[in-house]
Amino acid sequence: xxxxxxxxxxxxxxxxxxSCNTPAQVKTDEIAVKVDSLIELMTIEExxxxxxxxxSDMDQTGAFIRKEYESDIKQGKVGAIFNAYxxxxxHRLQEMAVNNTRLRIPLLFGYDxxxxxxxxxxxxxxxxxxWNLEAIQNASRIAAEEAAAEGLHWTFAPMADIARDPxxxxxxxxxxxxPFLGSVIAAARVKGFQGENLTDLNTVxxxxxxxxxxxxxxxxxxxxxxxxxxxxxxxxxxxxxxxAVDAGAVTAxxxxxxxxxxxxxxxxxxxxxxxxxxxxxxxxxxTDYTSIMELLYHGVAxxxxxxxxxxLEAGVDMDMQSGFFQQSLAKxxxxxxxxxxxxxxxxxxxxxxxxxxxxxxxxxxxxxxEREKNNIMRPDQLDAARDMARKSVxxxxxxxxxxxxxxxxxxxxxxxxxxxxxxxxxxxxSAAGDWTKAVSLVKGLEERFPNANIIVExxxxxxGNDKSGFKRAENAAKKADFVIxxxxxxxxxxxxxASRSEISLPGAQQELAEIIINTGKPVxxxxxxxxxxTINWLAENSPAILQAWFLGTQxxxxxxxxxxxxxxxxxxLPVTFPxxxxxIPIYYSMKNTGRPFDANSKYTSKYLDxxxxxLYPFGFGLSYTTFTYDNLSVxxxxxxMNDSIKVSVEISNTGKVxxxxxxQLYVKDHAASMTxxxxxxxxxxxxxxxxxxxxxxxxxxHPNQIGFYLSEKEYVTxxxxxxxxxxxxxxxxxxxxxxxx
Ligand code: GLC
Numbered sequence: 242x243x244x245x246x247x248x249x250x251x252x253x254x255x256x257x258x259x260s261c262n263t264p265a266q267v268k269t270d271e272i273a274v275k276v277d278s279l280i281e282l283m284t285i286e287e288x289x290x291x292x293x294x295x296x297s298d299m300d301q302t303g304a305f306i307r308k309e310y311e312s313d314i315k316q317g318k319v320g321a322i323f324n325a326y327x328x329x330x331x332h333r334l335q336e337m338a339v340n341n342t343r344l345r346i347p348l349l350f351g352y353d354x355x356x357x358x359x360x361x362x363x364x365x366x367x368x369x370x371x372w373n374l375e376a377i378q379n380a381s382r383i384a385a386e387e388a389a390a391e392g393l394h395w396t397f398a399p400m401a402d403i404a405r406d407p408x409x410x411x412x413x414x415x416x417x418x419x420p421f422l423g424s425v426i427a428a429a430r431v432k433g434f435q436g437e438n439l440t441d442l443n444t445v446x447x448x449x450x451x452x453x454x455x456x457x458x459x460x461x462x463x464x465x466x467x468x469x470x471x472x473x474x475x476x477x478x479x480x481x482x483x484x485a486v487d488a489g490a491v492t493a494x495x496x497x498x499x500x501x502x503x504x505x506x507x508x509x510x511x512x513x514x515x516x517x518x519x520x521x522x523x524x525x526x527x528t529d530y531t532s533i534m535e536l537l538y539h540g541v542a543x544x545x546x547x548x549x550x551x552x553l554e555a556g557v558d559m560d561m562q563s564g565f566f567q568q569s570l571a572k573x574x575x576x577x578x579x580x581x582x583x584x585x586x587x588x589x590x591x592x593x594x595x596x597x598x599x600x601x602x603x604x605x606x607x608x609x610x611e612r613e614k615n616n617i618m619r620p621d622q623l624d625a626a627r628d629m630a631r632k633s634v635x636x637x638x639x640x641x642x643x644x645x646x647x648x649x650x651x652x653x654x655x656x657x658x659x660x661x662x663x664x665x666x667x668x669x670x671s672a673a674g675d676w677t678k679a680v681s682l683v684k685g686l687e688e689r690f691p692n693a694n695i696i697v698e699x700x701x702x703x704x705g706n707d708k709s710g711f712k713r714a715e716n717a718a719k720k721a722d723f724v725i726x727x728x729x730x731x732x733x734x735x736x737x738x739a740s741r742s743e744i745s746l747p748g749a750q751q752e753l754a755e756i757i758i759n760t761g762k763p764v765x766x767x768x769x770x771x772x773x774x775t776i777n778w779l780a781e782n783s784p785a786i787l788q789a790w791f792l793g794t795q796x797x798x799x800x801x802x803x804x805x806x807x808x809x810x811x812x813x814l815p816v817t818f819p820x821x822x823x824x825i826p827i828y829y830s831m832k833n834t835g836r837p838f839d840a841n842s843k844y845t846s847k848y849l850d851x852x853x854x855x856l857y858p859f860g861f862g863l864s865y866t867t868f869t870y871d872n873l874s875v876x877x878x879x880x881x882m883n884d885s886i887k888v889s890v891e892i893s894n895t896g897k898v899x900x901x902x903x904x905q906l907y908v909k910d911h912a913a914s915m916t917x918x919x920x921x922x923x924x925x926x927x928x929x930x931x932x933x934x935x936x937x938x939x940x941x942x943h944p945n946q947i948g949f950y951l952s953e954k955e956y957v958t959x960x961x962x963x964x965x966x967x968x969x970x971x972x973x974x975x976x977x978x979x980x981x982x
Contacts, residue, residue, distance in 0.1 A: 272596040276589050282344060285581065288588045289570045291320035291346065294527060294561045297334070300324040302353060302737075303530035303562060314348065315341040318567055320591060321349035321559065323397070326358075326673060328608040331392030335604050347604035349595055351395035354445070354672050355414060356380070358387035360622045360794055361667040361674035363633040364771060365400060367790030369416035369815035370862070371632035372903045372925055374429040380629050381433025383622050386443040390616035391673065392608040394598050395446040397494060399430035401481035402451055405826045407816065408461025410739030413771030413791075414670060415456065417815030418828045418859060420477050421922045424484035431488035439491065439597040442606065443616070446594055449485040451496030451529055453511050454478040458498055461825065463740050467498045471953040472915075474500075483520055491524035491594050495532055495557060504539045506532040507548075512556030525558040525590035534563035545569050550579055558587035618678070623795060630792035630799030636785075636810040636863040643785040644765050645806025645865060646723050652694045654721035655683050656714045656757055657728045657750065658703045659769045665703070665729070668771060668791030669736025678794055682727050682767065685797025689805050696721060700757070703731045704748040711749075711756055718760045725804070726754055726766040726783065732791060735771025744822060745775050758782050767800065773818035773857075780856055788814070806865060811901035811927070813862035813970065817855045824851060829859040829971035830918035860905050860922070860970040866896025866932060870904070870975045873967050879980040882958065886942040886979065890967045894930035901929045902969060906940050908947050909964040914957075915949055920966060923947060940967075944981055 280288070295310045296302065302324060313319040314337045322334055331350050338348045356362045362380045371377065381399075388396060403423055404412035416426040427449070436444035454474055458465040469478070482493070493516065495506040505511055506528050516522045533552045534545075542548035549569040552560070560566040573579045599606055636644070646653070659665065659682060666679040683697050700714035701707060718724045728750045733739060745751065755778070758764050765785035768774060769792075779786060787810070792799050802808040819827045838853050839845045847853055869892070876887035892904055904927075907920040924940045948958035960981050966973040 272593055275596060275601070276592045279344065279592060280585055280588055283588070285571050285574060285584070287317050287342075287344060287346070288584050289566055290317045291588045291591050292559050292566045292570070292584065293319045293564065294321040294323060294351070294559050295319045296323050296562060297325035299326070299330065307562070307564065311337060314338050317342040320346065321351060323351040323561070325350055326352055326388070326391040326393050328392050328610050328613045332605055332608040335608065339604050346592070347595060347600040349395055349591070349600070350393050350607070351397060352388065352393050352672060353398065353670050354384050354388045354393065354396035355398045355400065355670040356668070357384045357626065357674060357793060358391065358393070358672050359617045359674060360387060360626050361671050361679070362626050363630050363792045364413050364668040364790055365415055366413045366417060366771065366815060367633035367792060368629060369422065369426055370635050370790070370812040371629065372422065372813055373632050373927060374425055376629050376632055377426055378429040378433040379625055381430045382436065383625055385434045385436070385445045387617050387622070389443055389445050389607050390609070390612040393445055394600070394607055395448065395492065396434055397448045397450060398434065399427050399447065399485060400450050401427040401485050402454070402456035403478050403481060404456035404816070405828045406456075406461035407744050407772040407819065408740050408742060408822065408825060409456060409458055410463060410735040410741070410771065411456070411737060412816065413668065413735040416481065418817060419815065419830070419922050420480040422815060423481035427481040427485040428488035431485050431490045435489060435491070440599045442609075442612065446492055446598065447485070447490040448492040448494050448527065449482050449490045450494035451505070452482055452493050452516065453496060453505060454500055455496035455498050461740050463738050464497045467500050469501070472950045475950050475953070486516070486520050486522045491597065493522065493524065493526050495526060495528045497529050497532060497535065499539055504532070504536055504541060506557060507536055507541055507551035507555045509555040517556065523590070525587065525594060526556055527559040528552065528557055528561045528563070530561055531563040533557070533560050533565045546573055549573065553579060553583055553587065558590050626793055627795035627798050627802070630795050631802050631808040633790060633792060633812055634799065634803055634810055635788040635812040635814055637788055637857055637861070638780065638783065638786040639863055639865070640784045642865070643763050644804060646804055648690070648805060650690065650693050650722050652696065652721045653686060653690065654696045654698065654717040654724045655686065655727055656698050656700050656718060656724060657726050657753065658699055658701060659727035659729050659767065660697050660699065660725070662727070665732040665769065666791055666796040667793055668732050669739070671732070674794065680795055680797035682725070682797050682800050685799070685801035686725070686804070688798070689801035700753045701749045703729070703750070706749050708749050708752065711753060714753060715756050715760060718757045718762050721762060724757060724760075724762045724764045726757055726764055727769070728754060728766060729769035730771060730774070732771070742822065744772060751778065754779060754783070765804065773816055775819060775821050775856065777820055777856060806898070809865045809898055809900040810862065811864060811903065813860050813903045813905070814857055815859070817859045818857035820851050820856045823848065824855065827855055830921050832916050833919050858971045862903070862970070864896070864900045864902065866894055866898045866900040868902045868930070868969060869893045869895050870968050870973070873965070873975045873977045875965065875977055875979045877979070879982055880944065881982055882944050884944065886944065888940040888942065888965055888967070890938050890975070891935055892928055892930065892938055893935040894932055897932050899929070899931045901927055903927050904938050904967060905970065905973060907966040907971060907973060908942070909966070910947065910949070911962040911964065913949060913959050913961065914951055917949060920971065922971070
C-alpha cells in the first residue's frame with residue numbers, strides 16, 4: 242500500500258474530527274496537542290520552572306523580594322514574573338527567557354491591575370456602588386487595554402471576596418456583602434478583562450481571588466483564621482468565585498487564610514474537589530504571595546518539602562514567591578513522594594494559558610511601543626473613568642436639597658484634608674497609576690465653577706491631633722456661601738494589611754467637622770474612604786453627605802459633576818454602614834432569630850446601648866429627585882417548580898429632575914427546613930426616569946434562584962409561601978407574595 246493510502250484514514254479522521262468540533266474546540270484541542278508534545282520534551286527542572294512565579298523589584302506587594310529573578314529567568318527556573326510592566330522592561334525580561342533557555346518557553350507577566358492600570362478607576366467597592374454591570378465591565382476592559390499595552394498578560398483580579406466586616410481593610414477591593422451582587426460583578430469583571438478571546442491583544446487573563454472566604458477573616462483582622470459551616474460557605478462566600486469560573490476566568494488564586502482548620506493553599510476540598518471536580522474549572526491555580534511557605538506558620542507543614550508536597554497535591558499549580566516548588570519538587574519526585582504526573586498536569590494548565598495568549602506565536606506581541614503610546618490615558622478612557630466615578634458616589638443625606646449648589650454661587654469654602662488631596666484619590670492597589678495626574682476635588686470645582694471664589698483650608702491632616710488649622714478653617718467657612726467638608730481616610734488605611742479596630746474618621750477630622758457645621762452655613766460633607774465609617778454625628782448634623790470612596794484619576798471632575806447637579810447621583814451602598822464596631826458583623830440578610838427585636842419586650846434580640854439597625858442599610862442611596870414604587874404584583878398567586886416567576890412594579894419619578902433609580906428585588910422564604918435570612922437580593926434593575934415619568938419594571942425569577950442548602954451537598958427549593966419586596970434599598974417595604982407548589 243503506497244504512502245498516500247496509509248495517510249488516507251488519518252486525513253479522513255482529522256477531517257471528521259475537525260468538522261465535528263467548533264473552531265474554539267479545535268483551537269483547544271490543537272493547543273492540547275502542542276502542550277503535550279512540549280511537555281514530552283521538558284526535563285523535570287524545566288517543568289518546575291514553569292510552576293514558579295517571582296516578583297521583579299519594580300514594585301513590592303509582599304514581605305520580601307528575590308533579587309536573583311533575572312538569573313532565575315536565564316536558567317529557566319521561573320516561568321512567570323509579576324510586578325513588571327512597560328514594553329521595554331517586559332521585552333528585556335522576555336528576551337532573557339526566550340534566548341537563554343533550551344525550549345525558549347515565554348514568560349507570563351502578571352500584575353495587580355485591580356481598578357485600572359494607568360487610568361485609575363474608582364476602587365472596586367466604589368464601582369460596586371454603581372450596580373452598573375456594563376460600566377464595570379467596561380472599566381475592566383479599559384484596564385486590560387492599558388495593561389496589555391504595557392506588556393502585561395495577566396491581572397490578579399477580580400477580587401471576589403464577600404466582606405461583611407468593615408474593620409477588614411480589603412473590603413475596599415471587592416464588591417461588598419451580598420452574594421448576588423458580588424456574583425454578577427465578578428462575572429462582569431472577568432468578561433471585561435478577558436473579552437471574547439484571550440488572544441486578542443487588548444485583553445488579559447483574569448484571576449479569581451482570593452479563594453476562598455478570605456473576607457471572613459476573624460475579627461476583621463487581615464490574614465486571620467476563617468471558620469464557618471460549609472452551608473454558610475456555599476450560600477454566602479462561594480457564589481462570586483463560581484460566577485467568575487462560569488464567566489471563563491482562566492486562573493484562580495489561593496487565599497492566605499485557613500478555612501475550618503485547613504489553609505486554602507493546601508486545601509484539597511477547595512482546590513480540587515470543589516473548584517475543579519464540582520465546578521469544572523480548567524485553568525491554573527496560583528498561590529498568593531509566599532502562601533506555600535506560610536504553611537509552616539499555619540503549622541500544617543513540617544518543612545519546605547512537606548509544604549510543597551501538600552500544596553501541589555491539594556491542587557496548586559504555581560508557587561507565587563515562596564520558591565518552595567523550585568527547592569523541593571525534584572527531590573519529592575525522586576523520592577516518589579509525589580508523582581511527576583501531578584507536575585505535568587500543572588505545567589499543562591500553565592502552558593495552555595500561554596498558548597491561549599498567543600505567546601508561543603510571538604513572545605513579544607504584548608510589548609508593542611505603538612500600542613503603549615496610543616492605548617494609555619486616552620480621552621475616551623479618562624471619560625469612562627469619570628463616568629464610572631460619577632456612578633459610584635452615594636448620596637447619603639440631602640436635607641432641604643442642600644445639593645446641588647447653585648451654578649452661580651459666589652464663594653465656596655473647601656475645608657478638610659481631602660480637598661486638594663491627590664495621592665489618596667487613587668486608593669490602594671493603584672497599579673501603575675500616577676497620583677500626580679489625579680484631579681483633586683478643588684481642581685474639579687475650580688473648573689466647574691470658574692467664576693466662584695474658592696477658598697481652600699485643610700483645617701487638619703487626615704491623622705494626628707494638630708488643630709492649629711481649625712481657626713483659619715472656621716473663618717473661611719464663615720466667609721463662604723457654601724461649605725464643602727472633604728474628609729476621610731488615607732489610601733493606606735484600607736487595602737492589604739490595613740485592618741482598623743475603630744472605623745471612625747481618623748485624627749481630628751470629627752472635631753473639625755463639628756466646628757465647621759456649627760457655623761450654621763450650608764455644608765455638604767464628602768467622605769473619601771475604603772470602607773464604611775461610623776459617621777453617626779455627621780449623619781444627624783451635616784445637611785448633605787456624599788460617600789465618595791476613592792474615585793480614581795478623575796475624582797475631582799466626577800465630584801464636581803455631582804455637586805453642580807450636572808449628574809444626579811444614583812449609586813446605592815454595596816455594604817451596610819454600622820453605627821459602631823460593636824454591631825459588626827452586620828449585614829441586611831440577617832436571620833430573624835427566635836426572639837426578633839420587640840421594643841415592648843425585654844427578652845428579645847438587641848443591644849442595651851445601640852439599635853439593631855445600621856446607620857445606613859445595604860442598597861441605600863438618595864437622588865436629587867424622588868422615586869415611588871406602586872402596584873407590585875406577581876403574574877399569578879401560585880407557581881410550579883418549573884415556572885418562571887414574573888414580577889412587575891410601577892416606579893415613578895416624583896421629583897423635579899430626571900434620574901436613575903436602582904430598583905432592588907428581595908425575596909423572603911417564610912417557612913423552610915432551615916432558617917432563612919429575613920430577605921435576600923435576587924434581582925435589580927437600573928431605571929432612568931424623566932421628572933414626572935412612570936415606568937413599569939419587570940423582573941423574572943426562577944424557583945432555583947430562591948433555594949438553599951439543606952445540607953453541604955444538597956441544594957433545594959422547597960414549596961411554600963414567599964414574599965417579594967421591591968424598592969430602593971434593602972428596607973424596601975412594598976410587598977407581595979406567592980405560593981410555590
Ligand atoms: C498580595 C495580595 C494579592 C496580590 C498578590 C500579588 O499579597 O494578597 O491580592 O494579587 O500579593 O501582588
